[in-house]
Amino acid sequence: xxxxxxxxxxxxxxxxxxxxxxxxxxxxxxxxxxxxxxxxxxxxxxxxxxxxxxxxxxxxxxxxxxxxxxxxxxxxxxxxxxxxxxxxxxxxxxxxxxxxxxxxxxxxxxxxxxxxxxxxxxxxxxxxxxxxxxxxxxxxxxxxxxxxxxxxxxxxxxxxxxxxxxxxxxxxxxxxxxxxxxxxxxxxxxxxxxxxxxxxxxxxxxxxxxxxxxxxxxxxxxxxxxxxxxxxxxxxxxxxxxxxxxxxxxxxxxxxxxxxxxxxxxxxxxxxxxxxxxxxxxxxxxxxxxxxxxxxxxxxxxxxxxxxxxxxxxxxxxxxxxxxxxxxxxxxxxxxxxxxxxxxxxxxxxxxxxxxxxxxxxxxxxxxxxxxxxxxxxxxxxxxxxxxxxxxxxxxxxxxxxxxxxxxxxxxxxxxxxxxxxxxxxxxxxxxxxxxxxxxxxxxxxxxxxxxxxxxxxxxxxxxxxxxxxxxxxxxxxxxxxxxxxxxxx
Numbered sequence: 001x002x003x004x005x006x007x008x009x010x011x012x013x014x015x016x017x018x019x020x021x022x023x024x025x026x027x028x029x030x031x032x033x034x035x036x037x038x039x040x041x042x043x044x045x046x047x048x049x050x051x052x053x054x055x056x057x058x059x060x061x062x063x064x065x066x067x068x069x070x071x072x073x074x075x076x077x078x079x080x081x082x083x084x085x086x087x088x089x090x091x092x093x094x095x096x097x098x099x100x101x102x103x104x105x106x107x108x109x110x111x112x113x114x115x116x117x118x119x120x121x122x123x124x125x126x127x128x129x130x131x132x133x134x135x136x137x138x139x140x141x142x143x144x145x146x147x148x149x150x151x152x153x154x155x156x157x158x159x160x161x162x163x164x165x166x167x168x169x170x171x172x173x174x175x176x177x178x179x180x181x182x183x184x185x186x187x188x189x190x191x192x193x194x195x196x197x198x199x200x201x202x203x204x205x206x207x208x209x210x211x212x213x214x215x216x217x218x219x220x221x222x223x224x225x226x227x228x229x230x231x232x233x234x235x236x237x238x239x240x241x242x243x244x245x246x247x248x249x250x251x252x253x254x255x256x257x258x259x260x261x262x263x264x265x266x267x268x269x270x271x272x273x274x275x276x277x278x279x280x281x282x283x284x285x286x287x288x289x290x291x292x293x294x295x296x297x298x299x300x301x302x303x304x305x306x307x308x309x310x311x312x313x314x315x316x317x318x319x320x321x322x323x324x325x326x327x328x329x330x331x332x333x334x335x336x337x338x339x340x341x342x343x344x345x346x347x348x349x350x351x352x353x354x355x356x357x358x359x360x361x362x363x364x365x366x367x368x369x370x371x372x373x374x375x376x377x378x379x380x381x382x383x384x385x386x387x388x389x390x391x392x393x394x395x396x397x398x399x400x401x402x403x404x405x406x407x408x409x410x411x412x413x414x415x416x417x418x419x420x421x422x423x424x425x426x427x428x429x430x431x432x433x434x435x436x437x438x439x440x441x442x443x444x445x446x447x448x449x450x451x452x453x454x455x456x457x458x459x460x461x462x463x464x465x466x467x468x469x470x471x472x473x474x475x476x477x478x479x480x481x482x483x484x485x486x487x488x489x490x
Contacts, residue, residue, distance in 0.1 A: 010089055012190040015043050015210055018056030019203025024049060028183055028210065033099040033330040033366045034320035042186045045211035050178065050219035053207035057149045057176035058225045060204030065146045065174035069124045072172060076120035079199035083113040083164075083192070090160060090191055095321035097185045098159055099329040099366070100284050102321050112160040112192075114448040115168035115464070122469050123172035141478040146174030147251060148227035150472065151220035153213075153241075155232045156332055157287045159185035163192050165452075165463050166230045166253075167206060173472035175228075178220060179208045184332060186210045221245050228253065228471060232289075235412070235457050253461035253471050255289065255453060257386050258414030261407040262292040262443075263429070265400075266300040268419035269441070274308045276443030277392070280417055282316060282370055283444075285328050286390040287336070290415040290437070290445065294383050295376075295394045296403050302396045306355070306374055313356045313370050313392070318363055330366035331389055340368055340389035343382040347373050347393060350380050357390070378406060386412070400425065408434045414454035417443055436462075 014021035026044035031037060043049075064072070083090065091105035100108070131140040152166040159181060167177050181189035193208045209216055220226055221244035230253040231241055238256040245252060262280060264273045280292040297305045319326035331337055337360065344358055357371030368390055376383055376393035383393060397403040407416060416435040420426050430438045436454035439445040446452060451462035461471050 010086065010191040010194055011040065011093060011187055012194055013041055013043075014190075015045060015049065016190070016193040016197075016206065016208040017049065017053045018059075018207065019197070022049075026211075028186075030097055030184070030186060032096055033332050034322075034364060036365060039096055040187065042183075042190070042210040045209050046215035047219045049211070050180075050209050050216045051223070053178045053209050054149060054219070054223050054225050056204035056207050057178050060202055061146075061149060061176045064171075064176055064202060064205050067174070069126065072174065073120040073123045075200050076116050076123065076168065076172060079196055079201070080113045080116035080120065082195045082199055083109060083116065086195065087113075090188065093191055094160055094185075094188045095329075097187050098156060099321060099332065101319075101326040101329050102324065103326075104284060104329075105321065108158060108161050111446070111448070112164040115161070115164040118448040118464075119168035119172035119469060122169070122466065126173065126469070126473065135481075137481055137484055139480045139482070141480065143476040143478060144473045145476055147472055147474050148175060149225050150175045150177045151226045151229045152177055152179045153217065153220070153229070153231045153233065154179065154181050154189065156182035156184040157284060157289075159188035160192060162232050163189050165448075165468075166232075169463075169469040170230075170472050171201070171205065173469055175472050176205050177207065178226070179206065180213070180216050180220065181208065181210060183210065183213065217241065218244065221250070222248070224248050226250060230463075230471075231255070238459065251471055253463065254459040255461075255463060256414075256457060256459040257412055258289045258291075258454065258458055259293045259384065259386055259410045259412040260290055260415040260417065260435075261294045261296055261433075262417040263403055263407065263419070264295075264297045264301065264305055265418070265420040265422070265425065266298040267421045268301070269421065270301060270305055270308060272441065273305065273419040274312055276417065276419065276439075276441070277309055278312050278316070278443070280439075280443030281392045282313070282328060282390055285331055285368075287332065287388050292392070292417060292443070293386055294407075295392055296397045296406065297394055298403075299396045299398055302394070306372075306394055309392070309394070310355045310372050313372050316370050318361050318367055318369065320363065328370055328390060330364060331368060333366065336389055337366060337368060340371070340387060340391050343380075343385070343387050343391055344371065344373065347376060347380040347382050350377065352376050352380060352382075352393065378409070384410060400429065404429060404432045408432075411457040412454070413456040414458035415439065415445065
């Protein structure tokens, strides 16, 4: 199949509301960040369409939540298999609208399908309990029921996986969903909606609305019918959505900004640490919330690590997804490029040295050479602001105590990475770091089977793993009093 080919039924230029594909006559153009060319259009919808989607989800809720768990599980497994069957086509579509290399896009589709598969099994394990009564004539039951209609707002950097990470547990729990994908990358979400229909999800169970983020977001947060909001994006936007949800007391799941430290101790396996650092820093051109933002290398191995890391960075192939050799694709837009340039200029003005890259790439306007800065210090913007681009800044440290303090000196706490062969140190530092996730001797930590999420300004709640379905459930206590024969009460 050509790197840009995909079945026409997967590329939808319409929104899914109540089981129908609808448009409204207003449009958003979607471009390919590698070329800047328009690849299609999707409806520019707003409050009326969002309210219609909420109504459709509310109407579908009684039937969907009443299905037996194994019935929902069966539909989710079929849904996951359809994604795998169409993996190449979905990856081509994803690469075209988002820009990541085809190999990474294929990986994302498999990762996305894994959430549907995992939560199809969790649907059958939402156990309640019987609690010993406080009186002889009372019995206490605890039920776990779907919370209701869910609003999900997803980002552009993982336009397939962030969709299924949210809708997988919601659908498994018996909730219905209104999904608002990022306007930069709507086609992957709409293709997932088409496959949901093919899998047999009833009309209104999954609704997808593209368009104005402010108007759609306000409709979702204001509606009392929406009982939970799940959002992945910036901390600033997450805080605004949190405030907007307050009047209707919604449950919130927020996966927000990060500032991940990558700590390499002097006893680390340096080649393994370099391999992990490349994977963590440059996957998706550095546009991931868990990618390394701050490198801290113990002084005794700083020069050796830096030399190997710089060499490995220079070998990365920058090219569009249509090139099979591509390892680094374009950034999403010119604002992303501008932020990388700002961080480089600031760091250089404060004493950092450009050891690799540092400039735009001739492939196109949104391409940038993967860049390494040495002699970084904590006063530089790159060390305390999330870059979200292919920029690595290396700082040296001396003592374990000092690096824990430096790593924790951030309002964010999503992910962290440690390289050491000392198991005691690995445990000490992992427990001391103020982050929701820690990778020890690995730069890749995301998986459907583990709880993903952060602390502090990095968000609320967890996605994935056994805990990933909890926020889509309400706990109901039922107290039953019954009559006993008079003789039994004597």
